[in-house]
Structure formats: C-alpha cells, structure tokens
Amino acid sequence: MKILAWMIRAAFLDPRIARQAVLDKAGNGAAIGAFALSMAPAWLYLLLAGNPYLYNSIYHAMIISTVIVSIAGMVATIFILAMLSKGLLGVRLGAGQLMRALAYAQGAAVLGFIPILGILIRLWTIPTSIAAIREISGAGTAKAIVFIVIGGAVTIVAMMLLSPILMRTLVRF
Numbered sequence: 104m105k106i107l108a109w110m111i112r113a114a115f116l117d118p119r120i121a122r123q124a125v126l127d128k129a130g131n132g133a134a135i136g137a138f139a140l141s142m143a144p145a146w147l148y149l150l151l152a153g154n155p156y157l158y159n160s161i162y163h164a165m166i167i168s169t170v171i172v173s174i175a176g177m178v179a180t181i182f183i184l185a186m187l188s189k190g191l192l193g194v195r196l197g198a199g200q201l202m203r204a205l206a207y208a209q210g211a212a213v214l215g216f217i218p219i220l221g222i223l224i225r226l227w228t229i230p231t232s233i234a235a236i237r238e239i240s241g242a243g244t245a246k247a248i249v250f251i252v253i254g255g256a257v258t259i260v261a262m263m264l265l266s267p268i269l270m271r272t273l274v275r276f
Contacts, residue, residue: 105133106133106136106207109123109124109137110140110141110207110209110210110213112207112210113210113231114208114210114227116230116231118234118238120207121207121208121234121238121239122238124203124204124207125203125204125239127203131199131203133206134207135202135206137207137209137210138177138206138209141209141228142170142174142177144212144221145173145216146166146169146173147216148216149165149169165270168269172261172262172265175261176259176261176265179257179258180258181198181202181205182198183253183257184196184253184254185198187253188250191242191246191249192236192240192246193241193246194241196239196240204238204239208232208234209228209231211224211225211227212224212225232251232254233247233248236250236251
C-alpha cells in the first residue's frame with residue numbers, strides 16, 4: 104500500500120516523495136514495484152486490445168518484446184541519466200537514486216489504460232518527473248526539463264533499437 108500511496112502523492116506533485124525515495128537506500132524493490140505498476144496498464148491494454156484473429160506466435164512475440172523492451176528502455180535511461188547527472192544538473196545522482204525518485208513520479212501512468220483520456224493522463228508523468236528531478240538535485244526547472252527530455256530521447260532510441268532485434272529473435276522461436 105505504501106507504494107501506491109507514494110505514487111498518488113507524487114502524481115499530485117508532493118516534493119517530499121522524491122526526497123524520501125532517494126534517502127530510502129533499501130527502497131529499490133519498492134521502486135521496481137512502482138515502475139511495474141505504472142507499466143502494467145499499458146501491457147494489459149496491449150494484451151486485451153489485440154486482434155483475436157492474431158493470437159499466434161507473432162502476437163505473443165509482440166507482447167513479450169513490448170514488456171522486455173520497455174523494461175530495457177527504462178534501465179538504459181536510468182543508467183545513462185545517472186552518468187549525465189553531474190554534467191547536466193551539477194550534482195552526481197546514482198542510478199538507484201534516480202530510479203527510486205522517478206519510479207513514484209510515474210504514478211499517473213497507472214490510469215493510462217483509460218481510452219483517449221489515458222494518453223493525457225500519461226503525459227502528466229512529464230511534469231511529475233521534472234518536479235522529482237528538481238527536488239532531488241536542487242537544479243532549476245530548465246535544467247530538469249533538459250534532463251527529462253534527454254531521458255525520453257534515450258528511452259525512444261533504446262526501444263527503437265531493441266524492438267526489431269527482439270521481435271525477430273522471438274518470432275524465430
């Protein structure tokens with residue numbers, strides 16, 4: 104319940120959540136749970152909204168690759184942002200610190216399954232992520248925005264590179 108409560112508070116821009124998450128060195132498991140909760144609606148939507156006539160190996164490969172690629176994209180983003188944090192924000196943030204702070208900032212994504220409105224709700228994770236970065240780094244809004252934009256670009260590139268490779272591999276099986 105603590106995970107969901109923190110996600111809700113972070114979605115309402117409570118700055119204490121990012122600070123508490125960063126200071127909770129034993130909170131990596133809970134942060135991973137928060138990321139899983141935020142990604143689960145999109146994965147579930149993909150599973151349920153699929154074409155019933157396409158339930159074959161390609162469809163299953165698509166679902167599996169989406170889950171794997173979204174996790175890999177998140178991991179790549181966290182580690183690259185951790186490496187860039189000193190140069191961009193002026194403070195060295197570890198991968199664990201970033202993961203814990205950004206995990207709860209994704210709280211609004213839990214409602215991302217709602218048709219049409221879900222897309223707008225998922226967009227709310229951008230300002231919550233910016234607020235989390237500002238809070239844990241002490242950087243200004245402009246630097247936090249640049250940091251999050253770079254993180255988004257890394258995620259997109261990682262997903263674009265991994266998706267075709269993984270799909271091709273999974274379809275062979």
